[in-house]
Amino acid sequence: AIILATLGVCYMSIIYQKLPLYSLLVAGTFTGYSIAKKKIKIDPILALTIETLVYFPVAILYLLTIKGGKGIEAANFDKILLMGAGVVTVIPLFLFSLGAKLSKLSSIGFFQYLTPTLVLLLGVFVFGENFSSVHVITFSLIWSGLIIYTASLFKVNR
Numbered sequence: 001a002i003i004l005a006t007l008g009v010c011y012m013s014i015i016y017q018k019l020p021l022y023s024l025l026v027a028g029t030f031t032g033y034s035i036a037k038k039k040i041k042i043d044p045i046l047a048l049t050i051e052t053l054v055y056f057p058v059a060i061l062y063l064l065t066i067k068g069g070k071g072i073e074a075a076n077f078d079k080i081l082l083m084g085a086g087v088v089t090v091i092p093l094f095l096f097s098l099g100a101k102l103s104k105l106s107s108i109g110f111f112q113y114l115t116p117t118l119v120l121l122l123g124v125f126v127f128g129e130n131f132s133s134v135h136v137i138t139f140s141l142i143w144s145g146l147i148i149y150t151a152s153l154f155k156v157n158r
Contacts, residue, residue: 008141
């Protein structure tokens with residue numbers, strides 16, 4: 001399963017002569033985040049509070065630097081969007097924290113492929129994004145690996 005997924009990434013990297021660094025970085029950091037959520041025994045609300053406090057100074061710094069230092073003076077609609085972004089971010093993170101405590105890491109890993117796959121389908125079928133034969137081969141290799149891995153999990157659980 002790992003070899004098939006790796007072949008998919010390597011195939012696309014060789015064809016386009018470019019390593020998908022951002023994709024690998026996002027996957028790696030979210031994997032680390034998932035492991036931390038699973039292994040660290042802290043109440044999800046407390047953990048989310050700590051995360052928020054860590055990123056709070058960064059957010060304030062960002063607000064002070066956008067719009068030539070006038071980020072705090074943003075229009076009312078912009079302020080509503082910024083506050084809404086917090087809520088829209090916190091709720092899924094809280095639910096993820098709860099789910100990570102109750103689920104196996106292998107299940108979390110599998111479900112993390114669903115979002116990019118749904119975004120891909122949305123891009124191709126709704127927004128008309130290009131989906132070439134290179135993409136078909138890469139997608140097929142990665143999902144073949146996922147199917148094999150998932151089937152092995154079911155077999156082990158039985």
